[in-house]
Amino acid sequence: MIPRLRPAIGLADIGAAFRARSSVADFERAFAATMEQAHAIAFPYGRTAQMLLMEALDLKGREVILPAYTCVVVAHAIVLAGARPVFVDSEAGGFNMDLDKAEAAITAETGAIIATSIHGYPVDLDRLDALCARHPQVTVIQDCAHSFAAEWKGRPLQKHGRAAIFGLNISKLMTSIFGGMITTDDADLAARLRQVRDVRLEAGGRGLSRALYLAAATTALAPPVFTLVKRISDLGLIDRFVRYYDETLIDMPGDHLVQIGRAEASVGVRQCMAYRGIIDRRRRIAAVYDEALAEVLPDARPPLVEGATYSHYVLRVADPDRMVKAAARHGIELGRLIDYCVPDMPAYKTLTAGQGPFDRTRQLNDRVLNLPVWVDETQARRVVEVIKDIA
Known part of the structure; x- marks a missing residue:
């Protein structure tokens, strides 16, 4: 998957x-x-x-x-x-x-x-x-x-x-x-x-655990392995590892004041060297999606903007949950990104009294769907064919 x-x-x-x-x-x-x-x-x-x-x-x-x-x-x-x-x-x-x-x-x-x-x-x-x-x-x-x-x-x-x-x-x-x-x-x-x-900040010192985490996460997100990981995730067995907020709380991770160490820094240095290639690839994949989806979903596509770096390539569709479920049956994970309006959360209701309205934000919350952008062109075209079948 x-x-x-x-x-x-x-x-x-x-x-x-x-x-x-x-x-x-x-x-x-x-x-x-x-x-x-x-x-x-x-x-x-x-x-x-x-x-x-x-x-x-x-x-x-x-x-x-x-x-x-x-x-x-x-x-x-x-x-x-x-x-x-x-x-x-x-x-x-x-x-x-x-x-x-x-x-x-x-x-x-x-x-x-x-x-x-x-x-x-x-x-x-x-x-x-x-x-x-x-x-x-x-x-x-x-x-x-x-x-x-x-x-x-x-x-x-x-x-x-x-x-x-x-x-x-x-x-x-x-x-x-x-x-x-x-x-x-x-x-x-x-x-x-x-x-x-x-x-x-406190000094770091969790180098081995961070290196092991990177190895495990990278392996888990490899397509052959991810099929199993996704099944486990759908059962809710790893929610505590991947859920990053609670709508009722304003908080930070328990280690938010523990500084990174040499393991993180070493990966970061290498990523700086790879940065230009990472961005160029995402721009190519965004262009593939834009061209391939022009006929079937012309109004759902985001604009192709010169200078954008495409952390996400997102569609705006009427029923994103239906598309997520349908794509999963074809071995493609689509995502719901920022499907919440922060000032509507219980933790912020008192703080934001009198602010708004947030009608456009709520429309985005209800409609935005993100496609994989890390993929190569062959995988991107497979994603496109699945979306065309669903649409």
Whole structure:
């Protein structure tokens, strides 16, 4: 069975995790060079990176604007940093935040805006520039967890704003097994972030367990093995390993303040070297899907955007659950991604009273379906044939 997600990891990467020869500082230098920025600061998770960035920016007690259509951990990091989330609906026809609504949400209490490029589709930097010119007191933070150096008209997203956040778990475009990263060209902010990190984080030291986890996860997500894994998953026997949120809680993983170590850093260094090939492959597969589905699902396809990095290739369909079940019978796993509206969750109801409406976000929650983008062209065409049969 073809899984919807699989890290771009080979035997050499797994070997690097076991040998663990690179330091966290080595990984930071490699990541900064890959993203063409002056500084990169590593953390245990992307959400930890975001939380401590907000502490470094002294955003406690301030409002932070973010999309309603986003991963819930982004909102968790805001709350746990002592700030207040202000959610904004999605743009018409796209996936990112409506920047007109974002500007309307700015008040005297607004400290920052998180510009997220969902599914790897770049946020409109021209419009964001205009917003910033009118509101220079608002700090822009780029959420690049899905976008990894995506570009808007040739301008790298991560270089626009005060800092950029990256998540590096095995579901991301590139991975260091676990981990997160902040990049910035602001030397003072980088120094402050390192100070905060040195005070807040414990040293790592779980190299062997992390290397074993990478080997096991990579094996489990190989198509021949994944058939069995999927059956076990459908029985609910591994939910506690894969479920990353509880709608009633605002929390973090128990080890969110335990720093990554040499195993993660060694994989991360290798992934930086492979980065360009990873992105080029995903763009090729997105183009295959776009062309092959043009006739059968013309209105369901996402736009092909120059500069997008396609963390996910997503369709918008009327009944995604039906397609997921039908594709599974043909040996293809399709995914439901961000099928929740964060401000609707019980944990956020009180915090978001009076915010909204979030009609476009809820439409995306109900309709978005993601296809495997890690595959080769032969596998992609097999996915297309299955979707055509279902449609």
